Amino acid sequence: MFDKTTWIRLPRNVVVGHGVLPQTTEAIAELHLAGDPLVVTSPTAREVAGERVVDDFVANGMEPATVVVEQASFEAVERVIETARAEEAGFLVGVGGGKPIDIAKMASDSLDMGFVSVPTAASHDGIVSGRGSVPEGDSRHSVAAEPPLAVVADTEIIADAPWELTTAGCADIISNYTAVRDWQLAHRLQNVEYSEYAGALSQMTAEMLVDNAGSIKQGLEESAWVVVKALVSSGVAMSIAGSSRPASGAEHLFSHQLDRIAPGTALHGHQVGVGSILTEYLHSGEAGRWTNIRDALAGLGAPTTAAELGINDAAIIEALTSAHEIRDRYTILGNGMNESAAREVATATGVIGRA
Numbered sequence: 001m002f003d004k005t006t007w008i009r010l011p012r013n014v015v016v017g018h019g020v021l022p023q024t025t026e027a028i029a030e031l032h033l034a035g036d037p038l039v040v041t042s043p044t045a046r047e048v049a050g051e052r053v054v055d056d057f058v059a060n061g062m063e064p065a066t067v068v069v070e071q072a073s074f075e076a077v078e079r080v081i082e083t084a085r086a087e088e089a090g091f092l093v094g095v096g097g098g099k100p101i102d103i104a105k106m107a108s109d110s111l112d113m114g115f116v117s118v119p120t121a122a123s124h125d126g127i128v129s130g131r132g133s134v135p136e137g138d139s140r141h142s143v144a145a146e147p148p149l150a151v152v153a154d155t156e157i158i159a160d161a162p163w164e165l166t167t168a169g170c171a172d173i174i175s176n177y178t179a180v181r182d183w184q185l186a187h188r189l190q191n192v193e194y195s196e197y198a199g200a201l202s203q204m205t206a207e208m209l210v211d212n213a214g215s216i217k218q219g220l221e222e223s224a225w226v227v228v229k230a231l232v233s234s235g236v237a238m239s240i241a242g243s244s245r246p247a248s249g250a251e252h253l254f255s256h257q258l259d260r261i262a263p264g265t266a267l268h269g270h271q272v273g274v275g276s277i278l279t280e281y282l283h284s285g286e287a288g289r290w291t292n293i294r295d296a297l298a299g300l301g302a303p304t305t306a307a308e309l310g311i312n313d314a315a316i317i318e319a320l321t322s323a324h325e326i327r328d329r330y331t332i333l334g335n336g337m338n339e340s341a342a343r344e345v346a347t348a349t350g351v352i353g354r355a
């Protein structure tokens, strides 16, 4: 008997464009959600978009509540859940970068409530994904979460955000190259389930971004458009896979370790970009494609070295040698790198200087 089942959860409304923020209420009205919204946002995102979203809800006869979060943590998810219950919210709206969006989608999952994603920066590919990424102790969890029913990405707001956030989003997409390589390796060596469709979509998204790199320039609103579309596409790949595998391999494990070793120093996207240079070198060797990844990142203005990340060489080596421990996810790191091998790859790729 044929007994395979797949369940792909995708957004119904994806609205991307100049000045579309006020269309959030319309995009939500079409979803026939009951009750009032709880807006989950972060300090800057609240100023640039969250307050306007709240005002629009009020103008449309709703009674929104707001919760401001600063870290991606299970405590923050719990706080949002408690607020949603206390305020008797009907659905959640995440407004901001990757952290408030992750928290809102995880709280929505626990509450069994609809979730709407309003990104204020093109800095990460969690805009659409049905996953949440949260540190806890020595681990970094990739948690099943409520995928958004609607996404509203205002390119006017996103283009106005600091440019480094957009280059971080580009790097998060470019890292798909190595994430897919790791996924294929895990499939071959560990029989991890692999989706050809999700893998191909993730890889194609990275290729299209690199091919269109010429139209990704600071001060050009079209850049926000190109990058948001790629981030949505990458999130769809994760939704098809039912895991973050298409967009998160060893380069992400390395970045998650840097978050623990050097917290708050560099953006997620920038860290995974540098991680991707390193892990591509591990996959294909000195003459391999790692220089293409480095050059694509450099061309977009994203960091390619420890110094550009603002992270010292010792932290890079520590992250490389311990990244395999953070999650039970098979990658090119295998059972781990020793210090001399880590120093060799980091030096050969120019990520750290020669001692």
Ligand SMILES: NC(=O)C1=CN([C@@H]2O[C@H](COP(=O)(O)OP(=O)(O)OC[C@H]3O[C@@H](n4cnc5c(N)ncnc54)[C@H](OP(=O)(O)O)[C@@H]3O)[C@@H](O)[C@H]2O)C=CC1
Binding pocket: 042, 043, 044, 045, 046, 048, 070, 072, 096, 097, 098, 099, 100, 102, 120, 121, 123, 124, 125, 126, 127, 129, 130, 131, 132, 133, 134, 157, 158, 160, 161, 162, 165, 168, 172, 238, 244, 267, 268, 269
């Ligand atoms: N679930 C998934 O599939 C994925 C999850 N992630 C997760 O997302 C997070 C990374 O996302 P990232 O967006 O970098 O993190 P943040 O949400 O922390 O945003 C980064 C910074 O950008 C600021 N910011 C956001 N929008 C604007 C704006 N319009 N103007 C000025 N500043 C702005 C934030 O300020 P402030 O905080 O003050 O508002 C914050 O300082 C990580 O936790 C990562 O693990 C990443 C990829 C995929």
Ligand SMILES: O=C(CO)COP(=O)(O)O
Binding pocket: 125, 126, 131, 132, 133, 134, 140, 141, 142, 172, 244, 245, 247, 248, 252, 253
């Ligand atoms: O950042 C991600 C994809 O870009 C996903 O994060 P995880 O590594 O926590 O699954």
Ligand SMILES: [Zn+2]
Binding pocket: 124, 125, 172, 247, 248, 252, 268, 269, 272
């Ligand atoms: Zn990422």
